[in-house]
Amino acid sequence: MSEIILTPLDQPGVPLEASNIKPDVFAGKTIEEIKNIEILHGNTPVKLSDFFEVTGESSENPAELKIIIDGNVDRTKRIGEGMNAGEILIKGNVNMYVGAEMKGGRITVEGNAGPWAGQTMIGGELEILGDAGDYVGSAYRGDWRGMQGGTIIVHGNAGNEIGEYMNGGKIIIKGDVNIMTGIHMNNGLIIVEGDAIARVGAEMAGGTIVVKGIIDEFLPGFEYLGVEKDIEVDGQTIPGAFYKFRGDHATKGAKGTVYVAVRGNGHIVP
Amino acid sequence: MEYVKNVVCPFCGTLCDDIICKVENGKIVGTINACRIAHNKFVHTEGATRYTRPFIRKNGELVEVTYDEAIEKAAEILAEAKRPLLYGWSSTECEAHAVGMELAEETGAVIDNTASVCHGPSVLALQDVGYPICTFGEVKNRADVVVYWGCNPMHAHPRHMSRHVFSRGFFRERGKPDRTVIVVDPRETDTAKIADIHLQVEFDRDYELIDAMRAYLLGHEILYDEVAGIPRETIEEAVEVMKNAQFGILFWGMGLTHSRGKHRNIDTAIMLTEDLNDFGKFNLIPMRGHYNVTGFNQVASWESGFPYCVDFSAGKPRYNPGETGANDLLLNREADALMVIASDPGAHFPQKAAEYMAEIPVIAIEPHRTPTTELADIIIPPAIVGLEAEGTAYRMEGVPIRMRKVVETDLLPDREIVEKILEKVRLEKVREVKASK
Numbered sequence: 001m002s003e004i005i006l007t008p009l010d011q012p013g014v015p016l017e018a019s020n021i022k023p024d025v026f027a028g029k030t031i032e033e034i035k036n037i038e039i040l041h042g043n044t045p046v047k048l049s050d051f052f053e054v055t056g057e058s059s060e061n062p063a064e065l066k067i068i069i070d071g072n073v074d075r076t077k078r079i080g081e082g083m084n085a086g087e088i089l090i091k092g093n094v095n096m097y098v099g100a101e102m103k104g105g106r107i108t109v110e111g112n113a114g115p116w117a118g119q120t121m122i123g124g125e126l127e128i129l130g131d132a133g134d135y136v137g138s139a140y141r142g143d144w145r146g147m148q149g150g151t152i153i154v155h156g157n158a159g160n161e162i163g164e165y166m167n168g169g170k171i172i173i174k175g176d177v178n179i180m181t182g183i184h185m186n187n188g189l190i191i192v193e194g195d196a197i198a199r200v201g202a203e204m205a206g207g208t209i210v211v212k213g214i215i216d217e218f219l220p221g222f223e224y225l226g227v228e229k230d231i232e233v234d235g236q237t238i239p240g241a242f243y244k245f246r247g248d249h250a251t252k253g254a255k256g257t258v259y260v261a262v263r264g265n266g267h268i269v270p
Numbered sequence: 271m272e273y274v275k276n277v278v279c280p281f282c283g284t285l286c287d288d289i290i291c292k293v294e295n296g297k298i299v300g301t302i303n304a305c306r307i308a309h310n311k312f313v314h315t316e317g318a319t320r321y322t323r324p325f326i327r328k329n330g331e332l333v334e335v336t337y338d339e340a341i342e343k344a345a346e347i348l349a350e351a352k353r354p355l356l357y358g359w360s361s362t363e364c365e366a367h368a369v370g371m372e373l374a375e376e377t378g379a380v381i382d383n384t385a386s387v388c389h390g391p392s393v394l395a396l397q398d399v400g401y402p403i404c405t406f407g408e409v410k411n412r413a414d415v416v417v418y419w420g421c422n423p424m425h426a427h428p429r430h431m432s433r434h435v436f437s438r439g440f441f442r443e444r445g446k447p448d449r450t451v452i453v454v455d456p457r458e459t460d461t462a463k464i465a466d467i468h469l470q471v472e473f474d475r476d477y478e479l480i481d482a483m484r485a486y487l488l489g490h491e492i493l494y495d496e497v498a499g500i501p502r503e504t505i506e507e508a509v510e511v512m513k514n515a516q517f518g519i520l521f522w523g524m525g526l527t528h529s530r531g532k533h534r535n536i537d538t539a540i541m542l543t544e545d546l547n548d549f550g551k552f553n554l555i556p557m558r559g560h561y562n563v564t565g566f567n568q569v570a571s572w573e574s575g576f577p578y579c580v581d582f583s584a585g586k587p588r589y590n591p592g593e594t595g596a597n598d599l600l601l602n603r604e605a606d607a608l609m610v611i612a613s614d615p616g617a618h619f620p621q622k623a624a625e626y627m628a629e630i631p632v633i634a635i636e637p638h639r640t641p642t643t644e645l646a647d648i649i650i651p652p653a654i655v656g657l658e659a660e661g662t663a664y665r666m667e668g669v670p671i672r673m674r675k676v677v678e679t680d681l682l683p684d685r686e687i688v689e690k691i692l693e694k695v696r697l698e699k700v701r702e703v704k705a706s707k
Contacts, residue, residue: 013603013604013606014352014353014604014605014606015353015602015604017583017584040583040584041352042351042352042353042378042583042606043352043353043377043378043379043582043583043584043585044352044378096593115592115593116590116592116593134592135592141394141397141589141590141591142394142397142398144398161534179530179531180531180534183534184398198478198530199477199478199531199534202477202481202534202538203481203534203537203538203541217478218493219478219481219493220478220481220482220485220492220493220494220497221481221482221484221485221490221492221493222493223490223491223493224493247485248481248485249484249485249488249490250480250481250482250484250485250488250538250541251484251541252488252545270493270494270495
């Protein structure tokens, strides 16, 4: 696999928008051509080389290309947006929309990611080793079709409205989440290994949410179905005892399932 | 003394259109029919400092300049900025908004109005799930169940209830006795005191309460005996009243849009209203604050396709509140210039946002001395729409009303100021293109 290394120079106050940083665009270009790729600095188009040092070797085939961003890009948005193949490794923090509309390939963020990571994702893998912001794997504003497929793994915590309008795929949050996880979810799977504050599965119509930690408050629109042991979701068995709920019955014809670990959650059972 | 009749009040979204102004020596000295807030706006209560000349801050001191000089300098700042923000717009008229949209496109700016700190969440929710709205006329003539959720019109929209709840309507001949008023508020407000049913919801638990209401409405059992501090039976009784309404109306305010969950509270409230239409007729109207906050959303929508938080940086309109809202841009320290018109973010934005405003160039098109003008580098005073200038405004439920001019002034109206800035920006851009060649 060929590697292109982008070393960020000083990140500006007015953020950069770099949906062109992805193997699909870099493939088949020389280093000189890659340096001249256009990105946006606020409302002004600039060259990639104005803000990144570019080294390495490109490849004809995007699937054979790995882009390594060697440092913090916390003022750069939309890295890997719409990417189809190949790999991106970000060795630091990244701003909003990393891997948005991603269709294939793999993105790894070693630091934290801003909000809307993996927005309306269709396929591929997005792994964030630090924390993620709000709206991980969400829909575009006003759209009712969110994430369709692919996998998002967040090792740290995540914010509000994870998997908003989710239609498929898998989101795993190893840390804690804030409120409204799986809001308006229709299909797919969300696993929260840490705690959730409130409103898990709000207005969900379908899909599955598993919370292994503690939920502070639970919604009154759900129906309690009892305790289930060693649950089977997405072809894998999750060991342990879980309270099972169906809902959110505030939504017409809702058939969503929420599993909440029995341990520590006695207060949410009626 | 002269009496000017049928004046439209430029204060809140109720947009009362029956004000009479007493004019003496070219000044408004009194009002009839206006509420106390409106009266103060019309007669300029003492304490308010009005700018009558433009100013530019030079070495920390405000120096009086001509309109041309202030406009030229403002255009220069906007033309040079990489992520300018044009914010405010809610206390001026729609023709000014239309020019503002053009200016935003020309400068690759983000344009946003005060909706992003008031009913922006409502706008987000109605895009997600719909907008079953009606006009005030229907409320007055038909409504037999009136719900005020998270708002206190007795103080914030003082004539709202007298015009639409207490007043007699075609099918509600006795006025208030023919209507059931439900107030949902954690506090015992003056509005709650005259309610037939007061649901004293726990702070930040509105979503949970609506979730329970909707589940019960669809024939399911509410999971808990008590939700949001309210017993299950009381919730069920309130839903029964709403279900049996011939014509119900839900008004909501900041208590719902800015408590925990924000746009999701409105989303589920809209869905409750939609579900209630399986039983009777039910509608909703957001209690918009500034008199023309709705108008900006209308203009921005027909010009760009998006109601607020419109980002022109990529040459085409884009939209994402949370990224392109005024506060998002200031708190994330993204904006590098700010033009404020017809609002006062210096007084109402979070401290960190106001601190950042002090670090970037600020242009204030503002008639009065405000916390925003204290942070401003350029102050351009306009004529006040509804008092000294004409224009169109949209009432909170989307009815356009022509604002009247009551007295004369030699100050320029907002629209003309923005037009002149736009003209200068275009000249500046031409100059830049020539220089780069």
